[in-house]
Amino acid sequence: MVIAGGGPTGLTLAAELALARVDVAIVERRLTQDLAGARAGGLHARTIELFDQRGIAERFLSRGRVMQVAGFALIPLDISDFPTRHHYGLALWQEGIERVLAEWVLELGIPTYRGLDVAGFAQDDDGVDVALSDGRSLRAQYLVGCDGGRSVIRKEAGIDFPGWDASTSFLIAEVSTGAEPPWGVRHDDKGIHGFAKLEDGPRARILSSEQPVRRGEPTLDDLRESLVAVYGTDFDVHDATYLSRFSDATRQAASYRAGRVLLAGDAAHVHSPAGGQGLNLGVHDAVNLGWKLARVVHGTSPQSLLDTYQAERHPITARVLRATMAMTALNRGDERTRALHESVAELLRMDEPRKRYAAMMSGLDVRYELGDGHPLLGRRMPDLEVITERGPQRVFTLLHRARPVLLDLGGGLELASDRVERVVARYEGAWELPVLGAVAAPSAVLIRPDGYVAWVGEGTDAGLREALTKWFGA
Helix, strand or coil: CCEECCCEEEHHHHHHHHHHCCCCCECCCCCCCCCCCCCEEECCCCHHHHHCCCCCHHHCCCCCCECCCCCCEEEEECCCCCCCCCCCCEEEEEHHHHHHHHHHHHHCCCCEEECCCCEEEEECCCCCEEEECCCCEEEEECCCEEECCHHHHHHHHHCCCCCCCCCCEEEEEEEEECCCCEEEEEEEEEEEEEEEECCCCCEEEEEEEECCCCCCCHHHHHHHHHHHHHHHCCCCCCCEEEEEEEECCCECCCCEEECCCEEEEEEEEECCCCCEEEHHHHHHHHHHHHHHHHHHHHCCCCCHHHHHHHHHHHHHHHHHHHHHHHHHHCCCHHHHHHHHHHHHHHHHHCCHHHHHHHHHHEEEEEECCCCCCCCCCHHHHHHHEEEEEEEEEEEHCCCCCCEEEEEEECCCCCCCCCCCCEEEEEECCEECCCCCCCCCCEEEEECCCCCCCEECCCCCCCHHHHHHHHHCCC
């Protein structure tokens, strides 16, 4: 397996595949894991849960700052009353997130071809020949493009990227300033702007909206011009160590797969950074895709299992893309938009709307369409503390090896399969889900390696055999 791109999505996917004992390699253009600037920042609650399912959440928590990070158009959304161990987000810049993931990948023995690009590829019925920019070639069963919004893999695969053009652009920079800037966030008719202090001395991180939309690589003069237009001065910005331009262009790949070539993360979807969704979405893509690819590679499931990757992730991401467009519109600073923003803020202070939007923004409300039935079906499995023959165990601990688990809470199920781990346990507490609240206690649940419930037992084993065959092979 070859993964193009060693950012958060590619690193997570590589680790998921390695846990499932798939030979995988990463091709990454950077010579080291270093990033210019802090880039994206923050993990939402469900992303922390996903890492907790693999036993590495504490590595992130020890390096970041736990806080309430969920919000909608800068309207804070508190999730501290949500039924999850991680009823918060984590403030941690992308550089720190990548370093934790890179250390994990190194521990798992995954090779990385650094300083290289994928120059091209050719696929046949049995695999993909991947040409590297140094003239070498790799042979793989599948190639996954995790190479960002300008994905070469997506373009070479001929996958359409429909969506909406940019309505605004932004400059982001890390610079020194000669004059004290007005720290904090400001709205005006051009959009949102802000100055934040950096830890290393008298330096600032700057965000400035541009109108009309501008494109291309920015210069320090562009930043000065933007600041003068907003603040009347450029604060003598100089010594830029990071300067980039991005926009609210919103696009989603028409297909996440073309034969043996797949897409994940920004290669499959781009959008405004409003709400801090991008990095998190890529991690969720990777965790959804990894175990499915592993099943197909090992020959225990047919290639049709890969169709469920797009079927599940495409609608979830489409909803996020529409939310980011709404947030970008609400962050425009003219008087009419400000009045609308105030009305939305008033609504989100009410308990029910707050819970619904907070669950969406934190990723805790994701439900894959796996059919009708018990409210747990297709949703994240709660991290209950169950009593097993080994004593008390958290459910997430059972998922550390990225294997499916049949949690038998009645002790009466028979399972003749070495592909699924059966755990007989007791649990007498309440079952609660974000937004939905209390749900009926099941007698058993089949938990996929990504932590989502694939089957719910309600006193019988009806449907269990079909679910096992669908997800884990005959």
